[in-house]
Amino acid sequence: MSESIQNAQRAIDDFNAAYGLCLDDDRLEQWPELFVESCLYQIISRENVSNGLPAAVMYCDSRAMLIDRVVALRKANVFPEHFNRHLIGRAVITGFEGDEVSAEASYVVFQTRNDGETRIYNAGKYVDRFDLGGGTIRLNCRSCIYDTLRIATLLATPI
Amino acid sequence: MNAAANLTEARLQPTAIDYAVYHSPATFNAEQENIFRGPTWCYLGLEAELPESGDFRSTHVGNTPVVVVQAADGTIHAWVNRCAHKGAIVCRSLRGNQADGAFVCVYHQWAYDATGALVGVPFRRGLKGVGGYPDDFDPAQHSLERLRVETFSGMVFGTFSSTVAPLEEFLGPVMRKYISRVFQRPVKVLGYARQFMAGNWKLYSENSRDSYHGALLHLFYPTFGIYRQSQESAGELSETGFHNVFTVSKPRGDVDYESFGNEANREMQGAAKLQDERLLHFMPEIDDDIGLHIQSIFPSVVVQQIQNTLATRQIVPYGTDKTELIWTYFGYADDDEETTRHRLRNLNLVGPSGLISMEDGEAVELCQQGTIGAEGKHSFVEMGGDDVRPYYAPMGMDENSVRGFWKGYLGLMGSALAEITAEGRA
Numbered sequence A: 001m002s003e004s005i006q007n008a009q010r011a012i013d014d015f016n017a018a019y020g021l022c023l024d025d026d027r028l029e030q031w032p033e034l035f036v037e038s039c040l041y042q043i044i045s046r047e048n049v050s051n052g053l054p055a056a057v058m059y060c061d062s063r064a065m066l067i068d069r070v071v072a073l074r075k076a077n078v079f080p081e082h083f084n085r086h087l088i089g090r091a092v093i094t095g096f097e098g099d100e101v102s103a104e105a106s107y108v109v110f111q112t113r114n115d116g117e118t119r120i121y122n123a124g125k126y127v128d129r130f131d132l133g134g135g136t137i138r139l140n141c142r143s144c145i146y147d148t149l150r151i152a153t154l155l156a157t158p159i
Numbered sequence B: 001m002n003a004a005a006n007l008t009e010a011r012l013q014p015t016a017i018d019y020a021v022y023h024s025p026a027t028f029n030a031e032q033e034n035i036f037r038g039p040t041w042c043y044l045g046l047e048a049e050l051p052e053s054g055d056f057r058s059t060h061v062g063n064t065p066v067v068v069v070q071a072a073d074g075t076i077h078a079w080v081n082r083c084a085h086k087g088a089i090v091c092r093s094l095r096g097n098q099a100d101g102a103f104v105c106v107y108h109q110w111a112y113d114a115t116g117a118l119v120g121v122p123f124r125r126g127l128k129g130v131g132g133y134p135d136d137f138d139p140a141q142h143s144l145e146r147l148r149v150e151t152f153s154g155m156v157f158g159t160f161s162s163t164v165a166p167l168e169e170f171l172g173p174v175m176r177k178y179i180s181r182v183f184q185r186p187v188k189v190l191g192y193a194r195q196f197m198a199g200n201w202k203l204y205s206e207n208s209r210d211s212y213h214g215a216l217l218h219l220f221y222p223t224f225g226i227y228r229q230s231q232e233s234a235g236e237l238s239e240t241g242f243h244n245v246f247t248v249s250k251p252r253g254d255v256d257y258e259s260f261g262n263e264a265n266r267e268m269q270g271a272a273k274l275q276d277e278r279l280l281h282f283m284p285e286i287d288d289d290i291g292l293h294i295q296s297i298f299p300s301v302v303v304q305q306i307q308n309t310l311a312t313r314q315i316v317p318y319g320t321d322k323t324e325l326i327w328t329y330f331g332y333a334d335d336d337e338e339t340t341r342h343r344l345r346n347l348n349l350v351g352p353s354g355l356i357s358m359e360d361g362e363a364v365e366l367c368q369q370g371t372i373g374a375e376g377k378h379s380f381v382e383m384g385g386d387d388v389r390p391y392y393a394p395m396g397m398d399e400n401s402v403r404g405f406w407k408g409y410l411g412l413m414g415s416a417l418a419e420i421t422a423e424g425r426a
Helices: A003-024 A027-034 A047-052 A063-075 B024-034 B167-184 B199-210 B339-349 B358-370 B399-426
Strands: A035-045 A058-060 A084-086 A092-097 A101-112 A119-133 A138-146 A150-153 B044-045 B055-061 B066-069 B074-082 B094-095 B116-121 B144-153 B154-160 B186-195 B232-237 B244-249 B292-296 B301-306 B309-321 B324-331
Touching: A003 A027, A003 A084, A003 A092, A003 A101, A003 A119, A027 A035, A027 A063, A035 A047, A035 A063, A035 B186, A047 A138, A047 B186, A058 A063, A058 B301, A058 B339, A063 B292, A063 B339, A084 A119, A084 B167, A119 A150, A138 B055, B024 B399, B044 B055, B044 B309, B044 B324, B055 B309, B066 B154, B074 B154, B094 B116, B144 B167, B167 B244, B167 B292, B167 B301, B186 B339, B186 B358, B199 B292, B199 B309, B199 B358, B199 B399, B232 B399, B309 B339, B324 B339
Parallel strands: A035 A138, A150 B186
Antiparallel strands: A035 A058, A084 A101, A092 A101, A101 A119, A119 A138, B044 B154, B055 B066, B055 B094, B066 B074, B074 B144, B144 B154, B186 B324, B232 B244, B244 B292, B292 B301, B301 B309, B309 B324
C-alpha cells in the first residue's frame, strides 16, 4: 500500500470518528464545517438507490443548506428528545482523483429516547467523496444510504 | 375493565371522540372489516409504478397484504397476497416485474397468473397414481381473493366491496377536480420514504385534515420569518364529508413569492434568515396560484402538492398503535434534470425529515401516548364550529374537515362500535 493511500485511510478514519462524535455530542453547529461550501449531503434509502430513484429524505446541495438544517433543528422543528450514537466502520477507499478520494464506510446509529431504551435507529453506509487538498480534509459529497427502510417517527438529527 | 367497555355512544360524535378508539383492538378489527375491507376504495399505487406488463407492487389494504399488477393485456389487477392453499404469502418482493406473468407460492408451488387465477398445482394427479386431488378438483374455485380495481387520473384504487359506488362517484366531483389538478400530466416516480409511527392511523388521518395545527406545530416558516397573512386558504369537503382538500394560494397575479415578502408578513421573534433560499423556491407549474394542496382521500391516502413537491402518502394500519406512512414522491414525466434537482431540494420540506412536516409523526405519537388509559374521556373538536360544512375559508383556523372525517368514520362504523360497546358491558 502506497504511503499516500495509507495517509488517506488514516485521515478518513479519523475524520469519520470525529464526524460521529460531533453529531452525537450535539455540536451540530460544527457539523457544516466538515463539508466544502458547494457540497452535497443526502440521506437516501437503499430502496431508492437500488431502483435508480433519486428522492432523498434530506437533500442539501450547499453548506448553507446544512446550516439552515441546523438552525431549523435548533429553533423550529419539534421531535422526540433523543441521543444518537454513531458506530462507523473502517472506511474502504474506492478511488483517487487528484486531491479527491472516494470511500465508503458502514454505519449504525443507535437512538435513545426518554423511555430510556436504546434502539437501532438507522443502519447503512456512507458513500463519500473527500477533498484532501490544502492539508485539510472535508467532504465534497456524503450520501447516507440507509438499509432501515422504516424511519421511526421522524428523522431530525443528521446521520 | 377492557377498553371497549367504556366506549359510549355519547362519546362518539364528530366533535367528541372517545379516546378508546385509538387503543381498542376490537375497534381496530372492526375497522378492517367495516372500512378497509368495507364499502370504500383504498389507494393501491400509481399507474406510473406499473408501466410495463408484468410490473407488480406489494402493498396493503388496511392490514391485508395485497399485490397490484399489470397483466399482459395492460389491465391492472389486485389480489390478496395469500395462497389459496395454506395462506402463505405468494409474492415476497416489494416490487418487480414478473415477465412470465406467473406468481408461484414457494411453499408447494401453486402458481397464479396476473389476474390471481390458479393456473398450476404440482402433482395435482398425485405421483405414480398415488395421492393427488380428486377429479372434481376445480382450480377456478381456488383463485386468489381478488379486489375490484379502478383508476382515476393515474391513481389506482381497489376495493373488496361489491356494493360500493364506482370510484369516480366515491370520490365525488370536488375530489376529482383536485386529483386531476395534481395529475395534470403524466408523472414519474422519484422515490419512496417510509415513516413508522407508534400511533393509531386515525390520528394521522385527523392530522392531515387539520388545518388548525399548521402554523402552530410546524414552526419552520415562522422561524424563518415566512408567515403570510395575505395568503388565501380554503378547505373543501366531499359530499360525504370524509374526503377533504385544503389549499393555500398566493395573491393572484403574483408570480414571485419573494415579491410579496414585505406584505403583511408576521415576523416571529428571533427570526432567522435562510442561508440558501433555493430550498423555498417555487416555480408555479399548474395554471393557478395554489402553492399548497393537501387532499385526504378516505380512508388511506393523502395527495399533496407543496411548493414543487408532489407526493402521495399511503396510510397502512398494522395495529392500534402501529401505522406506516409510505411517501411516494413524483414529478412530471417531462421534467428536465434541473427541474428534478429543484424538486429534490424542495423535498426537504416534506416527508419524515420534512422541515414543515416532520412534526406530524411526533404529534401522532404524543396523542397515542397521552390517551393511554383514557377510555371514556374524549377529544374536543369544535374549532370553527360543531358542524360539518362543504366549504370554509377562515385561514385554516377550523377543524371542519376533522369533523368530516369522524362523520364519515362513524357512518361506516356506527353499528359496529355500538356492538363493541354492548359486548364490553356484557
